[in-house]
Amino acid sequence: MSIQRIGIIGGGQLAQMLAHSVKHLGVQCTVLDPNRACCARSQCDQIVGDYDDIESLKQLARGSDVVTYEFENVSASAAVIEDIAEIHPSTKALAVAQDRHIERQMFRDLGIAIPEYEPIDGLESLESALQSVGTPAILKARRLGYDGKGQVLINDPEHGADALSTIGEVPAILDQFVAFERELSIVAARDKAGNIVFYPLAENVHRGGILRVSKAPAREVSEAVDIQAQDAARKILEKFDYVGVLAVEFFQIGKGNAARLVANEIAPRVHNTGHWTIEGAQTSQFENHMRAVMGMELGSTDPIGHSAMVNIIGNEPRPGALDAMPEAFVHMYGKAPRAGRKIGHVTLNASSADELDALLERFTRVVG
Ligand code: AMP
Numbered sequence: 001m002s003i004q005r006i007g008i009i010g011g012g013q014l015a016q017m018l019a020h021s022v023k024h025l026g027v028q029c030t031v032l033d034p035n036r037a038c039c040a041r042s043q044c045d046q047i048v049g050d051y052d053d054i055e056s057l058k059q060l061a062r063g064s065d066v067v068t069y070e071f072e073n074v075s076a077s078a079a080v081i082e083d084i085a086e087i088h089p090s091t092k093a094l095a096v097a098q099d100r101h102i103e104r105q106m107f108r109d110l111g112i113a114i115p116e117y118e119p120i121d122g123l124e125s126l127e128s129a130l131q132s133v134g135t136p137a138i139l140k141a142r143r144l145g146y147d148g149k150g151q152v153l154i155n156d157p158e159h160g161a162d163a164l165s166t167i168g169e170v171p172a173i174l175d176q177f178v179a180f181e182r183e184l185s186i187v188a189a190r191d192k193a194g195n196i197v198f199y200p201l202a203e204n205v206h207r208g209g210i211l212r213v214s215k216a217p218a219r220e221v222s223e224a225v226d227i228q229a230q231d232a233a234r235k236i237l238e239k240f241d242y243v244g245v246l247a248v249e250f251f252q253i254g255k256g257n258a259a260r261l262v263a264n265e266i267a268p269r270v271h272n273t274g275h276w277t278i279e280g281a282q283t284s285q286f287e288n289h290m291r292a293v294m295g296m297e298l299g300s301t302d303p304i305g306h307s308a309m310v311n312i313i314g315n316e317p318r319p320g321a322l323d324a325m326p327e328a329f330v331h332m333y334g335k336a337p338r339a340g341r342k343i344g345h346v347t348l349n350a351s352s353a354d355e356l357d358a359l360l361e362r363f364t365r366v367v368g
Contacts, residue, residue: 004028006290007064007085009051009078011038013333013342014070014270014286017278019043021286027294032060039333052077061085068244068293072097072268073144088243088293093236093268100142100173103265110235113228113262115251116176122169123161129174130157136177139163141170151209153177178262180251184218184225187274188233189245189288192295196237197288198230199281199301202273204249210340213360214273214309216280219353225252228261236266245289247271272311272342279329279347280307305349306356310363312344321367322346327359328367 004027008015011033019029020043030045031038038046047063049056052075061067061084068088069078076095081087096106101119108114118129120139130137135157141150150170152163164172183206187199200217233248246268250261274285283291283299291298315337322330332344348363350356 002065005030005064006293007032007060007067007081008040008044008070009057009060009067009074010070011035011040011044011046012070013039013331013335015040016043016333017275017284017286017331018068018070018270018290021278021284022290022294025290027290030060030063032056039335042334051075054080057081058084061087066293068289069094070269086293089246089268090240090242093240093242093246093266096240097266097268098143100140100265101171104173106236106239107232107263110232110239112232112235113260115178115262115264118174120164120172120174123164126160126164126172126174127157130154130160133174133176138175138177139167139172140175141167141172143170149209178251178253180253181255181259182218182252183249184221184229184252184261185214185247185249185271185273186229186233187245187247187271187277187285188230188237189285189292189298189301190237190242191292191298192243194238195298196234197298197301198233199274199277199285200303201226201229202276204273208340210313210342211272211311212313213311214276215356216273216276216307216309217303220256222257222259224257225259225261232261232263242268244268244292245270245274245285247273249273272345273309275331275345276307276309276347277301278331279349280304305351306353307350308348308356308360310346310348310360311342312346313342314339316343317367324366325363328363 008031011031015031016039031040032047061081066086120126152166154163183204184201190196202214202216203218205213249264277284282302329347335343348359
């Protein structure tokens with residue numbers, strides 16, 4: 001293995017877990033982050049600088065054999081890296097994931113089913129879209145939206161102007177509100193030789209636009225749904241000659257044999273719905289991402305039993321609460337508590353689905 005230095009744009013919890021996943025391979029990581037107290041500092045060297053600062057990006061590239069990133073809102077300036085070091089995943093995938101309209105067009109071009117939606121560039125187009133798409137509908141800013149930010153639910157077609165003002169009058173899409181059965185996601189990885197591996201689907205529960213719980217492998221997944229998810233991920237990975245981990249989030253409509261998926265969005269990076277893989281799969285999504293960008297073969301994605309990942313959001317659990325749950329694998333990111341902020345996660349692992357449900361119920365009772 002010749003690659004020993006990996007640069008990561010962003011020093012949050014994803015970078016922290018990426019760097020940790022390759023410590024045993026002797027790989028040294030450096031993150032670029034403006035915050036001296038960023039989470040990943042415990043695992044990495046750090047260049048303190050803005051994500052779009054050309055000199056800092058060049059410095060990161062010069063000190064790295066390959067560069068990757070931990071979030072999709074990396075600025076277009078990151079392209080300067082390409083002249084100095086390899087960057088994976090492709091910045092083309094990044095550009096698509098940064099814009100919900102372009103992302104939806106990509107799904108459509110690849111024949112991947114999506115919710116009905118319209119691009120919005122002002123009140124006039126919103127009012128006509130509210131007629132064609134119907135209500136309820138969700139107005140979503142095209143750029144810089146995450147964890148439910150930059151989104152507003154519209155129940156009444158008369159409320160378009162208010163909704164547009166809530167998201168700051170920026171270009172947007174209007175999404176049909178999907179009465180989904182459940183939310184599913186797939187995490188997949190592609191290596192430099194083009195080999196693709198898939199983790200089992202995860203079933204995800206969001207509240208207020210923020211992921212609360214992922215369970216994997218998702219239960220009662222029909223063969224058709226499994227194939228639909230894998231095909232969608234494969235098409236996207238191949239379109240971009242992608243190297244690394246990619247996540248695709250879906251809504252499942254209908255049940256049993258009538259179940260089908262519509263794609264909501266992609267994340268060209270390791271993903272919160274894949275955190276369970278640290279303890280719940282033979283190789284974690286973090287290690288597989290790093291293996292891919294380093295040009296190594298991918299590790300097995302086979303699950304180990306049944307897992308549930310619970311995000312710790314806003315506040316730390318009350319002191320001592322987690323001590324009463326020695327079965328819980330606790331990951332705290334070292335971030336200051338703040339409303340709506342993901343400050344850690346816990347993974348529960350069991351040998352059967354029923355045992356996992358019992359563990360999750362006890363966790364909810366003990367930790368709240
Ligand atoms: P997003 O930022 O698009 O991932 O949305 C965050 C969460 O909001 C999703 O995981 C869903 O729970 C919900 N959501 C987003 N779009 C829709 C939609 N078109 N219909 C119903 N729920 C949605």
